[in-house]
Amino acid sequence: MDSGNKGFNFNFDFGKRPNTENIHKGSKGFKQAFSDFKQDMKIRDNNRKGSNPFKVILLTLVIMFILFFVTLPALNFMAPEFYSFLIAGIILFNVLNLIFGKMPVFKIGSISAILVGVLLLAPIVIGFFAQPIFRAKAYSTLIPVSDANFAETVTEISYDKVPVVDREAAAIIGARQMGSVQEVVSQFEINENYTQINIKGVPVRVSPLAYSDLIKYFLNFRNGIPYYVKVDMATQEADLIKLVSPLKYSKSDILMRDIIRHNRFKYPTKMFGETNFEVDDEGNGFYITSVLTKRIGFFGGTDVKGAIVTNGSTGESNYYDVADVPHWVDRVYPADLIIQQLDYRGSYSDGFINSIIGQRNVTRTTRGYNYVPLNDDIYLFTGVTSIRSDSSNLGFYFVNLRTKDAMFFSVPSADEFSAMNSATGQIQEKNYVPAFPVLLNIKDRPTYLIGLKDASGLAKMFALVDAENYQKVEVGNTVQEVINQYYMRTDTSNLPGEDANELTIKIEEIQSVVIDGNTIYYIKAAGDDVVYVGTAKTLGAPIVFAKPGDSLKVFGNPRNNQFDILLNFQSN
Template sequence: MANDHEDLFRLLRMMGMPVPEDRDGDDAIPVDAVIGDADDTEGDDKKGTSASSGSGGGKRRSSRGPRGHAGGDLLDRLAQWSKRALIVACIVLVVVLAASYWWFHPALNLQSPQVWSWILGIAAVAAFALKVLSMRSTKHEVLLRRLIIVPIAVIAAFVVGVVAGFPFIPGNAERYATVLETTDGDFAEDIQEVDYADVPVIDRASAILLGARAMGSIPEYVSQFEISDAYSQINYQGRPVRVSPLIYADLFKWFSNRESGIPAYVLVDMVTQEAEVVRLDEPIKYSESEPLARNVDRYVQLKYPTYMFDQKSFELDEGGTPWWVYPVQRRTIGLFEGTTIQRVVLVNACTGETADYAVEDVPTWVDRAYPSDLIIQQYNWSGAYVNGWLNSWLGQRDVVRTTRGTDGELGYNYLAQGEDIYLYSGVSSVTADSSNVGFILVNQRTGESHFYPVAGATEDSAMASAEGELQNLRYQATFPLLLNVAGQPTYFMAMKDDAGLVKMYAMLNVEHYQNVATGSTVAACQDSYLQMLAADGTLSDEQAEASGVQQRVEGKIATIAQAVIDGNSHFYVTLEGSSDIYDFALPDLLSIVRYRVGDQIAFTCTAEEAPTADGSQEDEDATAVAEDVGAALVRPVTAIEQ
């Protein structure tokens, strides 16, 4: 009987039936049970419930049995493979995330948009995966559906954080208006009178041109390095300069020079227009052109992983050591808005040494703790929301903004005062395009901001006026620099030719911008401008005398001659004991007609040389006077004392 059972088991196994192994004792399976199973299987086949006829169908049917030996092995293998695949996938994911973090180095800060782009991506993938798993698993469907709430909540938190930064949210308009605290100032008192030995006469574009020429004079550098686009304007040893490091020309040049580093930086003096390539005793190892670990952006971000850095600048300390200056952002409104500067990190470009300062403790040689674009944005917030959000677009009472600039660029320039650099920009009403209501000066190291209410021309209007004065030469004006000249806010511009070279200079008063003074040198332009201010009455007699452009003269008239020049009448007067000729122009100085030779007279005049009599004169006496005095100085008279 046992042999019959064995034969039957062998037959069933050959047919693919799930027959257990033979066992002795109490655990042995009764024959009737096995036969019964076989009968049930055969009955199912007869009913058409098997997958297909033949042994293949029998195998597929048996593999679905929960306790079958063959099916159990297959399920075990699948379960083990899934676990291994899950582990491998997790490892790959971690490696990819770590490599991505190292390469892209986002700030690990919940106020960083880049971090939120990663969080939202992960949350979206997690929500999708949980949804799919809940559809495939009936056992854990409820739990998986509940877990979907987690990524959805993350996405909802992001939306709430973004909306919380909108200016129409109650209280936000006031917060925007006070991110940059601006106070009114007195221009004549706050801003030192200009020293023309320290006036920067070139702009960034001209500095780039001069730097490229200086670089071209060193062949061994030109073949390996280029000049960075940084060209930061700083005060270096009391001089306004622009400075920019060299960078590797390409990846192959980096590979060839990475051990020796970058040997120099370019320094352009904005007053003398001299450019030089400054060689370093210790080369720059941490730069923006490094592709790997010494890339300065990656280096500083990985060292301070939670800091959100703003636009960096390249600066020099007073010893000439190059540093990278990294302002650290802080958001004050909602999740991403109300940006201001909280700290500053300094990175030694040669050694990689770092220093972390609160913004109020930054060393005085640092000039750019607050980036220019951020200052403009902060002031425009205060100008827009000074009277609330609704007024910013509906009534627009007292709504102002900074100068729009030219060629799509923001309109600002820099003013050097003492050890600091101040950002200057005009301020105009949002409803006016041709005039300014004042201007701002913001200390880029401390963030101290002052508004000066001086109505006058916009910068682009001033540039057009200066270009019109020299329209026959077709010179182009640089963006104006704001100067204090004899207590007067004054636009100063360099006039460049088509090659980008500075040829002349122009000055005009911010309030009275119709008249333009020009000169081939800064000193000549200054003299012409001061005389123009004295002539039109902008300067008082005391201011004119203090500035040296006017002098009081008193004496007895030796000769008087009348002439007509360009259709205007002039009286030319000489005094006893002096060879100078004094020009009294009519009709402004009509009272000169009352004076005769031998009369005592007192008047004020300038030191500018006026046009002398020439062949077009109609009065022979004036010609005789001009011939007698030869090359004597002709000085225009501005006022006659009664």
């Protein structure tokens, strides 16, 4: 036992005070050294021969103005970049004073260090108490959502207004159209914004031209940008449209004609969101800039409070609160901001702790979104799924991008990606890539319309997938074809019912019409006012040889003076 402690010698002397002489000497030495340093700095400050302090201040302001001109920060206490701008100004002033000034470096530096510390810590501390952990309920109510009935709210739209072009495809289609106009393509290129809007009730994507380079800018800036590209989202056709008045302000302009800089100098305190190009119904080009605010505390809960509408030709800018934005404007709220607020609603409605532990009723949006034209507005739509992501949706959100009016449709369904996989499974031999779907009302049922794109990025085929039963899939070469096929397969209104009749008629006249690849037969019978209608698919091969004078047997339900033929013709 003793041998194990030979290397240790413990000496506890509780009655003896520790020797603090060296500690006091060290402390005294540090204080003395610091005092000597201050004294030395005072002597140096007194002996400095620098410029007049006002010259240093003026030089600081000039450089900060240049920095403001380049970076364009919002001079708003809610904007994080404002604090960075102030800190940069304080550091710049101290550097210039050290090099050129004669103000006391130590004193000015000490005050500056305190100011920088406050500017760094204040946003961090205040922002921390505005986080969801403290304000979960406030975050969950950033976007009010009302429950709605899908069939009653989302009306069926005609096939020629169904949007099937996404931004990627619009860029490809627009580039092809641009390349066909040599005198334009040599001077301009297309801005890749491609905003989806409605023009006279038709969903389109629009993007203005942009100056190709600095030399082309100086050659053309006096006349401005004369054209924009419009891509019809239903027909996949692009047109180069001449503006009523050329754009003299744009994102490709420089100095004070840059649209962001132009608005920043007119509204220096407003926080800008995204800026989108839009065209009104008269063909005038405008830029719509969303104006942001903070709804929670001083730094939390980003939201839109209004928009700046700028005439791209004259540069005239007007600010509108959200409620007063002109109705022809389609895009005020950024899509990413809407998705963020919907996720806050799904996560924090029952408190922050529940979003981490238990996760009762916690939902999130699916991994994508798209846009749907509705009542001459653009609505963002996305699915709502549980936090555990089980490849199914609880329903759908529809949000108006001008007003932020939001609706939730409780429709248990397959999520968008399951529908996309189901669509490609029908034509897997073609190796087409599905675009993110558009949600349509087909026969009062939520139905995904999915563009199937080839290697060029353009939609070559289309699929309709029943959202509630994604095993029901129709695939066609055009939107009209796939919708017709879907109706024919799901429509049971023409099946023989209690009032079904079996008739033998004599053909007086027969006409066939090809509509989007489908042959439709219209038959007038002798001594009968009813028009008999049927397709080659439902009537069978014998209808091809039917001629006036033939007797035909039909069976179906007469309605509205029309008889939908369901059985094969039997010609004599």
